[in-house]
Amino acid sequence: MATSLALILLLGLLANALFTKLKLPGLLGMLLIGILIGPYGMDWLDPDVLRASADFRKIALIIILLRAGLGISKEEIKKVGSAAIKLSCIPGILEGFTIAFISTKLLGFSFIEGGMLGFMIAAVSPAVIVPAMLTFMERKIGTDKGIPTMILAGASIDDVFAITIFTSFLGFYSGSQQNIGIRIFQIPISIILGIGVGMIAGFSMIYLFKKYPMRDTKKVLYMLGIGILLTVLENTLKNKLEIAGLLGVMTMGFILLEKTPVVAKRLAVKFNKIWVLAEILLFVLVGAQVNTAVALEAGFVGLIIILIGLLGRSVGVMISVIGTPLNLKEKLFCMIAYTPKATVQAAIGTIPLSLGVPSGEIILAIAVLSILVTAPIGAIGINLSAERLLNQAYK
Numbered sequence: 001m002a003t004s005l006a007l008i009l010l011l012g013l014l015a016n017a018l019f020t021k022l023k024l025p026g027l028l029g030m031l032l033i034g035i036l037i038g039p040y041g042m043d044w045l046d047p048d049v050l051r052a053s054a055d056f057r058k059i060a061l062i063i064i065l066l067r068a069g070l071g072i073s074k075e076e077i078k079k080v081g082s083a084a085i086k087l088s089c090i091p092g093i094l095e096g097f098t099i100a101f102i103s104t105k106l107l108g109f110s111f112i113e114g115g116m117l118g119f120m121i122a123a124v125s126p127a128v129i130v131p132a133m134l135t136f137m138e139r140k141i142g143t144d145k146g147i148p149t150m151i152l153a154g155a156s157i158d159d160v161f162a163i164t165i166f167t168s169f170l171g172f173y174s175g176s177q178q179n180i181g182i183r184i185f186q187i188p189i190s191i192i193l194g195i196g197v198g199m200i201a202g203f204s205m206i207y208l209f210k211k212y213p214m215r216d217t218k219k220v221l222y223m224l225g226i227g228i229l230l231t232v233l234e235n236t237l238k239n240k241l242e243i244a245g246l247l248g249v250m251t252m253g254f255i256l257l258e259k260t261p262v263v264a265k266r267l268a269v270k271f272n273k274i275w276v277l278a279e280i281l282l283f284v285l286v287g288a289q290v291n292t293a294v295a296l297e298a299g300f301v302g303l304i305i306i307l308i309g310l311l312g313r314s315v316g317v318m319i320s321v322i323g324t325p326l327n328l329k330e331k332l333f334c335m336i337a338y339t340p341k342a343t344v345q346a347a348i349g350t351i352p353l354s355l356g357v358p359s360g361e362i363i364l365a366i367a368v369l370s371i372l373v374t375a376p377i378g379a380i381g382i383n384l385s386a387e388r389l390l391n392q393a394y395k
Contacts, residue, residue: 004046007037007238012280023378027283029127033301034287045288046187055345057127062227064130064251065156067271069198069253070264071137072149083324087154088185089161091316091338096122096165098312106301113359115169116352120363121309121370122129123162123344127282128248128375129337131275132382141179142333142390145325151337152186159344160194160244161187166348173357186242194244197233198251201226204257205252219263220270227252250260282343286371289346295372298365306370313338323393333389340378341370 015029037044077084099118103109133148133155142148164187205226209219227249234245257264274348295302314335321331349367353360 001046001048004049009280011037012284025383028279028376028379030280030283031287031375034284035290035292038288040291040293056281057285058231059228060278061127062231063271063274063278065246065250066223066227066253067268067275068130068134068152069250070257070268073132074252074258076146077148078148083321084150084153086320087150088157090320091313092158092162093312094123094316095286095309096162097309099309102308106305107362107368109359112169112172112244113357114168117363117366119162119169119195120168120345120348120367121341123159124153124155124338125342127343128340128379136386138316140393141386147390151334156193156247156250159268160190184260190242190244191247194247195251197230197243198248199255201230202252202255205256209263216270220267286342286346286350290368290371294365295368296367302369305366306373310339329389333385336381336385339374341374345371
């Protein structure tokens with residue numbers, strides 16, 4: 001296991017440096033390295049590392065969401081609040097149902113199978129989007145209209161909608177009594193509960209830090225530990241009560257910034273340093289989950305379905321930003337930024353197959369293909385278009 005971790009770190013660092021030098025996103029290099037050394041490539045990784053992969057990836061995601069929360073102020077949220085809420089649901093719902101419908105025509109799926117595929121694909125990747133938006137916030141790109149904050153907030157909730165509706169379609173297939181209206185009604189409750197537990201955790205951290213003075217490094221470790229426990233709570237209660245755990249993680253950082261801004265800014269610097277390690281683990285291990293042979297089985301039809309789904313998502317983005325002060329270029333950037341898929345598809349792509357859904361293999365193949373197509377194109381598109389389409393504010 002130690003050897004595998006060494007390979008991940010060294011090759012991930014090299015790939016990141018090489019792609020950055022080529023003016024390409026470093027995460028693209030790390031994804032490709034993961035594919036190369038993973039079980040579907042050279043198979044250099046220890047099985048124990050692969051078994052722990054989901055936990056490593058979740059911890060990395062918690063780190064970047066804590067960092068995101070420590071960088072979002074109340075004023076920014078007020079500026080983009082309504083647009084962020086619309087971005088969190090409208091694009092994903094349009095994409096999911098677009099794919100559900102088109103897959104019945106092109107693949108002969110039932111609508112339930114199409115719904116599974118649609119809402120599996122509909123989830124965007126916070127792992128790709130959040131780091132990019134944080135970078136733009138630091139460089140003051142698009143911050144005059146709060147665009148990075150709007151996309152960051154919307155993308156962090158987008159997955160809640162997609163996964164909840166995906167789970168509903170799984171329930172329809174298995175014959176359990178599901179009411180999609182009730183499931184959708186539960187989404188805002190899940191979001192509110194996530195924010196609520198995040199606020200409790202945030203205020204608890206503030207009390208702890210004031211009561212027991214400690215080094216910033218220990219504060220970071222306390223926050224990371226609590227963040228992990230919030231996601232554990234989500235998994236423990238998911239059959240009884242839906243809680244948006246990752247949203248709670250980000251809320252905890254937000255509360256610290258609002259109540260103790262000086263401490264929060266110091267902790268944000270610490271999390272930036274930890275992210276150097278976490279980023280490598282996240283993207284290399286996501287790459288290791290990608291079976292390129294399976295992706296190729298999706299073929300041309302799979303690619304067409306993904307592209308039509310993205311068209312539906314883009315329409316949803318345009319609807320979501322109606323009434324905002326964004327110009328056409330800035331709206332186009334929002335469409336590009338809402339393209340990447342990666343983490344959710346890697347995590348849940350095998351579920352229909354494991355439940356014996358007849359189209360499970362095709363669903364998995366298209367899910368994998370969506371990662372291979374949208375993660376690199378989306379990451380490159382975000383990086384290349386930001387400076388061309390967004391304004392850069394200067395201090």
